[in-house]
Amino acid sequence: MSVTEQPAPQPGQGPAGDADGDAAAAQLRDRISADSLTTRRDYLRIVATVSGGLAIGGVGVAAGILHRHGDSEHLPEPKKVTDALAPGQSVAFRFPGDEDRALAVRLADGSLVGYSAVCTHLACAVLWREDRGSEGELYCPCHEGVFDARTGEVTAGPPPRPLPRIFLTERADGSVWAIATARSGETAKDALCRQFGDSRPEAARRLGCPGTAGATESRRT
Ligand code: FES
Structure with a gap:
């Protein structure tokens, strides 16, 4: 009442x-x-x-209880991220798994970069801020973490490690694809060699991955 x-x-x-x-x-x-x-x-x-x-x-x-981007030893299936990406723009996607948050960014000079969108501090979602810094920045709003847009390195705040990279490629029609991941701080070559493993020996040889014929030949020359 x-x-x-x-x-x-x-x-x-x-x-x-x-x-x-x-x-x-x-x-x-x-x-x-x-x-x-x-x-x-x-x-x-x-x-x-x-x-x-x-x-x-x-x-x-x-x-290390929950899995991190790049933990898989196998090359994931390529995944289409978007039909096109203009300079200064970003797009959120999931890769390599459906639960793995990721970001693709086209920098002002046309470079394509991809990262895990899971902050290395306490796993908050990382966002793209085009209007910050000289070429934009990746920003975690939970504790003001900031990552370099070109390298994924930490530039401010508490995150202890760089953002894990996601390797992107652009096809002739302008579409953007995710093809592989790296662990935080891992070089592109090490990441690809690890994931190519035995499944792509020709690609591994061309990269000069350790233990492949190409690596042996390149050491001889
Ligand atoms: S969770 Fe990203 S800065 Fe703390």
Whole structure:
């Protein structure tokens, strides 16, 4: 019953009617306080769940329990990222798995770069900010982490490692494809050699991966 539903005092009701009205108003205040408490409790529970999930994700990544970008020893299937990407623009995608958040960016000079969009600090989502720095930057809003757009190196904030690279290629029709991943700080050659493994011996040989005929020949010449 709301205040507006309280029965109006009847003529002659006098002090007794006032007492009833006061009691109803007191009940109403109690109910509103109880509702506020419930809402506040729910809010705190939601906040705790979200921040708890975030912390567990970050600790899991740090402890190596959850998998990280580039952990696979096998070359992933190439995946189309977008039909086209203009300078200064970025596009979010998933690679190599459907759960792996990633970002592709076309820098102002036309270079294509790709990174895991999972911050190396506590696994928040990394965003592209075109209007920052000399050529844009990758930014994590959780604790103000900043990564260099061209290299993925940490330039500010608490992230302990660079963003893992995702190797992109552009086809003649302008479409952008993701083809491989690297671990944080791993060179492109080491990453590709690791993932080519036995499945692409010709490509591994051309890259001069250790243990391939090409690597032996290139050492001889
Ligand atoms: S999670 Fe990115 S800076 Fe902390």
